[in-house]
Amino acid sequence: MSAASQARRRLDGDRLEILAFERGTATSYSACGIPYYIGGDVGDPDALITRTPEVFRRDHDIDVRTRHEVTEIDLDRGAVRVRDLERAAERWESYDRLMIATGAVPTRPDLPGSDAEGIHGVQVLDDGLAIRRDLDRAKPRTAVVVGGGYIGLEMAEALVKAGLEVSLVDGAPQPMRTLDPDMGELVAGALRGVGVALYLGEQAEGFETSGGRVIAVRTSERVLPADVVILGLGVRPNSGLAEAAGVEIGSTGGIVTDRRMRTRAEGVWAAGDCVQTRHLVSGEPVAIALGTHANKQGRVAGINLGGGYATFPGVVGTAVSKICKVEVARTGLNEREAAAAGFDSFSVVVESTTRAGYYPGTTSMKTKLIAERRSGRLLGAQIVGEENAAKRIDGLAIALWNGMTVEQMTALDLGYAPPFSPVWDPILIAARKATEQAERDAG
């Protein structure tokens, strides 16, 4: 819908007719908001909807057809086969330009019992509504979250807030694998602190059911009672439709586009969770499902599709999350990713306050920098702290984006006043320590 809106801004209805097909009932909503709806921070699920199909039709002259699923693309004919899910009818619809925004599909484990009632994914808004309905009706007492990524952790917290006894299972030795283990351990501590039982380093192997409903999760180590189960196992690009049509798919499973979001097929564009993009630090293709990338790519695709010029050069892997009182942020490559990309790297971790030490409400935070040996170039950063910690990642992401070295970063002119920062900003302290470390290594 971002692409459609941008194209419409450039070309009016006389010059461009826009049809949009959506399998579900909603357009333009915040899937990231689902945990806050489940946890009760957001009372009305409608608050998560940015623009309804009606608004697109009325204000943007975009013919949005919900409950319509595109089942086939014919590139040669320039047409898509569309199934009207309400009427169970199908027809071919022709196009001059095609925009593919099929998003992601959640990883669902192929395990015994995984289609039982009470087992929920968290991907589309309807999933959020289904979970809420299930909590209200089935009144579950225990919940198991399978998967310790962002959405898994946010859902674990939300279920604690909703009054459930929550366990979390993850095959890795720490939650949030996008962080290094030392930083991930701080997140684990925060989860334990609000009462989430963590079962790390063990795999979910199946679900026990009774009367068609889940009653327990079987892991490699134990059986965990579960009145409700949340699957937070990540997603992969939903690129099957494009692939079947012969649109080029990359090594990540995402649709390949150029920086203007053009696929390799003439007149076909793609954006969002279904595409792969470039990681600007590793140089490798990546598929990162995040609303912020999807929105930007959609805007770029729409501008170009409408005859303008805009580019999406790639990502640096920035992500933030709040787990209980703990704010978590990361950008760039972590140590494992840096090694995989062939970088010889070193790391420093500094502990600091978020405000001047004497200022009321100051809390502590840890900042980690990963830098390339010899060049001192910043490769990645991670922050774990309390209030006012996580969004500081933006400065690090922009430094990374511009290829700064840790030594250059020691001179950065960052905002200082007691309510906002110690006189040496945490970023500066970390950059100093990394510079000193590099100097010791060199000499």
Next chain:
Amino acid sequence: MSAASQARRRLDGDRLEILAFERGTATSYSACGIPYYIGGDVGDPDALITRTPEVFRRDHDIDVRTRHEVTEIDLDRGAVRVRDLERAAERWESYDRLMIATGAVPTRPDLPGSDAEGIHGVQVLDDGLAIRRDLDRAKPRTAVVVGGGYIGLEMAEALVKAGLEVSLVDGAPQPMRTLDPDMGELVAGALRGVGVALYLGEQAEGFETSGGRVIAVRTSERVLPADVVILGLGVRPNSGLAEAAGVEIGSTGGIVTDRRMRTRAEGVWAAGDCVQTRHLVSGEPVAIALGTHANKQGRVAGINLGGGYATFPGVVGTAVSKICKVEVARTGLNEREAAAAGFDSFSVVVESTTRAGYYPGTTSMKTKLIAERRSGRLLGAQIVGEENAAKRIDGLAIALWNGMTVEQMTALDLGYAPPFSPVWDPILIAARKATEQAERDAG
């Protein structure tokens, strides 16, 4: 003391003897914390002291002599004349290397009555103690703050918190002249909101006294009752001692140094509020008195003085402040400064939320970008908002530091999660609007 500590880290006592002379009684304290001590947020003034002279002596082997004033520098002899203020004795002390860190002197108006009791500057820690003592003893009911810069506004708020009736006088038509008028007006509104009476566009012309104590401030328009007066008229580099010795002084009145903080005199270094530095956007010399610059410059001077290598390339003019509930931030050039530096610029202002619109505790903020016409290069930015607004200036300062254009900024990979940002971060929204504006201008 930053310079002394850094030099000591590189050269031990056998290789470098370090003497430090300080006219006052304290070293290494947060002058920026004074308003929070006056307003009651910080109960104990000792909390503002980072390291006492004793700590420097004991842990760093630095011979700190407080209440010792250097009254003359003899570059030819390599010696300074030092006055022991306690014993009223003088002697010459020779040096191999000299570090000048004489700070700033407050601008004091040469107005009738300006030496009356109850009129205070806010520069050194002793000023803060004197104000607090005066409030406790004289129990003033009304206060007038002269000067609407950062310290003036922070002191106005502090005095309101301390229970006084506060007026603020400034010759400019808006407080906080480092912001553009449209953004400054929002700050004026916040001050009025907590009951500060603003008298803008009028000059303080004198003080009325009774029994040696101030009782009123006479402005160009009226007489304002004042049991206590705070002068917040800014500072200028305290470079007289250096100038008298023949050390080169720049057009701003600050000592001229290179990027390693070496003055033009052999073996003489300088850092802090007494030097001038380069504004990396305008390219012009500037003297900006800020603890964060002073600390960085001191560190750089000390590393170089100790035989290492470090540089301070300049500043981009970043500043943040909190006035009541309003957070204020700026970086780079404002519209007036951009014009003065010869830039043809344009501006955009966007209003956004600080978090996802549906997330509890979201507030609104305004972000202004100033960019060069044609190139689209970012020249400056200003933010006025509530909680979680101001520190976002860091990202803009780093973008500015790296010479990014507003179009490049639209692609930045900034942290997104509902507790921290709308899906389009305010910086991205502003960059988009500026890019669209530039496109319209071009075509």
